[in-house]
Amino acid sequence: MSSSVEKPTNNEQEKQKVGFVSLGCPKALVDSERILTQLRLDGYDIVPDYDGADVVVVNTCGFIDSAKQESMDAIHEAMQENGKVIVTGCMGKGVDADAIKAAEPGVLSVSGPADYSQVVNAVHEVVPVAEHDPFTDLVPPQGIKLTPRHYAYLKISEGCNHRCTFCIIPAMRGDLVSRPIGDVVEEAKKLVESGVQELLVISQDTSAYGVDTKYKLDFVDGQAIETRMLDLCQELGKLGVWVRLHYVYPYPHVDKVIPLMAEGKILPYLDIPFQHASPRLLKLMKRPGNQEKTLDRIKAWRQICPELVIRSTFIVGFPGETEEDFQMLLDWLEEAQLDRVGCFKYSPVDGATANDLPDHVPEEIKEERWQRFMETQQAISAQRLQQKVGQQLEVLIDAVDEDGAIGRCYADAPEIDGKVYLDGFTDTFAGDALLVTITGADEYDLWAEPVYEDEI
Numbered sequence: 001m002s003s004s005v006e007k008p009t010n011n012e013q014e015k016q017k018v019g020f021v022s023l024g025c026p027k028a029l030v031d032s033e034r035i036l037t038q039l040r041l042d043g044y045d046i047v048p049d050y051d052g053a054d055v056v057v058v059n060t061c062g063f064i065d066s067a068k069q070e071s072m073d074a075i076h077e078a079m080q081e082n083g084k085v086i087v088t089g090c091m092g093k094g095v096d097a098d099a100i101k102a103a104e105p106g107v108l109s110v111s112g113p114a115d116y117s118q119v120v121n122a123v124h125e126v127v128p129v130a131e132h133d134p135f136t137d138l139v140p141p142q143g144i145k146l147t148p149r150h151y152a153y154l155k156i157s158e159g160c161n162h163r164c165t166f167c168i169i170p171a172m173r174g175d176l177v178s179r180p181i182g183d184v185v186e187e188a189k190k191l192v193e194s195g196v197q198e199l200l201v202i203s204q205d206t207s208a209y210g211v212d213t214k215y216k217l218d219f220v221d222g223q224a225i226e227t228r229m230l231d232l233c234q235e236l237g238k239l240g241v242w243v244r245l246h247y248v249y250p251y252p253h254v255d256k257v258i259p260l261m262a263e264g265k266i267l268p269y270l271d272i273p274f275q276h277a278s279p280r281l282l283k284l285m286k287r288p289g290n291q292e293k294t295l296d297r298i299k300a301w302r303q304i305c306p307e308l309v310i311r312s313t314f315i316v317g318f319p320g321e322t323e324e325d326f327q328m329l330l331d332w333l334e335e336a337q338l339d340r341v342g343c344f345k346y347s348p349v350d351g352a353t354a355n356d357l358p359d360h361v362p363e364e365i366k367e368e369r370w371q372r373f374m375e376t377q378q379a380i381s382a383q384r385l386q387q388k389v390g391q392q393l394e395v396l397i398d399a400v401d402e403d404g405a406i407g408r409c410y411a412d413a414p415e416i417d418g419k420v421y422l423d424g425f426t427d428t429f430a431g432d433a434l435l436v437t438i439t440g441a442d443e444y445d446l447w448a449e450p451v452y453e454d455e456i
């Protein structure tokens with residue numbers, strides 16, 4: 001009698017395992033999601049630790065010096081703990097790539113941002129995948145997401161056509177390349193079908209969407225639609241979920257999007273990185289958008305859509321900033337009454353042309369201006385949040401524990417804005433949408449109680 005040993009099926013075979021470290025902004029997170037989706041489609045398992053991994057991919061961030069250091073530390077740790085390391089992302093180009101190769105000569109491959117095929121090819125080369133069965137190794141139609149199930153980033157373009165003097169993103173990610181509107185809407189639909197209730201539209205410059213393609217026509221549900229910001233907002237507004245716009249520059253055509261917010265099609269929320277208010281400084285920064293009339297535009301937008309929330313970021317202590325420029329910024333803030341604001345002290349980034357500007361501001365003056373800026377804005381934010389007390393708003397729950405639930409309202413983007421706390425309310429789950437009454441506020445967050453059906 002003879003016996004035979006059956007060849008293990010693909011699912012019984014040990015799959016090759018890839019460890020993944022994802023650093024940086026939402027745009028880098030979307031790159032990680034794409035790489036992970038492709039690796040899963042190719043039959044790899046993704047594991048959360050170095051030990052069990054056959055190879056480790058590190059997606060780096062190179063935006064500012066502290067982010068670069070964090071990336072270098074992550075590469076070093078992966079080399080120590082595992083030894084087979086593939087590096088990609090914003091540090092994978094130019095002088096930063098050279099620095100990585102010099103510091104960690106054993107790194108197997110270094111590629112730039114959004115270079116998905118090079119990363120995936122490098123993984124295949126280092127650990128060839130055992131044959132796999134695409135029907136049993138299922139990948140969800142929306143791909144692998146690194147965000148919670150109820151929200152997702154929707155990247156509409158890569159790169160940027162501007163050349164702001166403090167920024168090296170165009171050098172890292174190249175000029176603007178917009179995705180066809182049909183592809184973007186298709187991805188958004190898959191995300192919504194998978195349970196996503198909030199789409200966060202990201203890019204380097206959302207207002208410029210489609211400029212590079214000359215607003216090329218593409219097909220959405222069999223209809224020819226232009227690849228253009230307004231058309232995209234209209235299409236996303238039909239999906240019945242929250243749509244939040246990030247990285248918008250105040251070009252005149254943004255005015256056309258505000259009525260969609262007033263009609264409740266997309267969230268009345270605009271993330272506009274103004275960076276400064278002094279025309280002289282904005283010129284030195286080479287910022288896009290016509291800034292001179294911005295205050296008038298904000299006022300007009302609020303007339304059309306009074307609930308509009310504007311978030312922004314600013315840089316203080318940029319080379320050449322005088323006390324007069326800074327005071328102009330504080331006065332502008334008082335008048336603009338923005339809702340959410342982040343502020344950075346200028347710090348030179350390797351390769352940025354602003355490094356060559358004269359009159360760098362001493363550190364103690366940067367610090368002092370930053371403090372004054374924060375005090376001014378905190379008072380404004382606190383006052384604006386106070387106006388929400390007593391209102392009924394919809395919140396999306398992000399987390400629930402024994403102390404209560406934490407959610408966000410339309411005014412709060414995940415990670416960067418405030419939260420809405422429902423203390424003591426545990427009868428809910430992450431991803432639930434609830435109607436609440438706002439009961440309290442400080443300079444960042446809101447407190448609320450659920451509205452019960454008999455109160456509506």
Ligand code: SF4
Nearest residue numbers: 160162164167169204
């Ligand atoms: S708009 Fe300016 S800051 Fe933003 S990515 Fe482009 S160059 Fe950088």
